[in-house]
Amino acid sequence: MSIGKPAAALALAGMLAFLTTGIAAQCLRPDLDWMRVPNSFYLIGPWGSMVRAGYYALALGLALFGASAYRTLAPAARSAAPLLLFVAGGAALALTAIETTDTWNHPPTLHGYVHGIAAQTAFLCTAAAMLLQSWRLRGDMRWRHWFRPAFGYAAMCFVLLWVQAFWRALPRGLSQKALILLMLGWLVAAAWQLLRHGEASA
Secondary structure, eight states: OOOHHHHHHHHHHHHHHHHHHHHHHHHHOTTSOTTTSOGGGGGSSTTHHHHHHHHHHHHHHHHHHHHHHHHHSOGGGOOHHHHHHHHHHHHHHHHHHHSOOOOTTSOOOHHHHHHHHHHHHHHHHHHHHHHHHHHHGGGOTTTGGGHHHHHHHHHHHHHHHHHHHHOTTSOHHHHHHHHHHHHHHHHHHHHHHHHHSOOOOO
């Protein structure tokens, strides 16, 4: 039974659920300065369960996207590396939602440390998976014309990830949310293309 299109549809739904809950949280939490406060703070307090559900939806969506991309590409162009990275990114994102972040003016905690490591892992694995998945498009005639825009966009996200990590003068909330939106743009566009294209022969 084909899993490519159903997995892409569920992945796209998970990505849109994350986007919807994230935008809603910005409106429902006027007590938080969206330019200064990172996304993790919205997991705490009012509407935290809604935001957490969005995280879980995207976590599942990343794994399903990896599976769909693997099945949709021609066998010669398939690679387990991006699939495993998408699964790892999704697992790290779920752990990010489970463990509570440390907040300002409070002593560091173990769960805050785990949250931080998991969040960084989710960003890094997903960005690397986007790069590798884009690179594999060269090996499939049906997808080769998407290689340049997909790889260029993924490369930009990968570079901005490191800029956001090391340029501490940037507003943390604004820079992180901008990076999330850019990465989500690549993921949504790619999932939509997977949904439109048929699955390659095994």
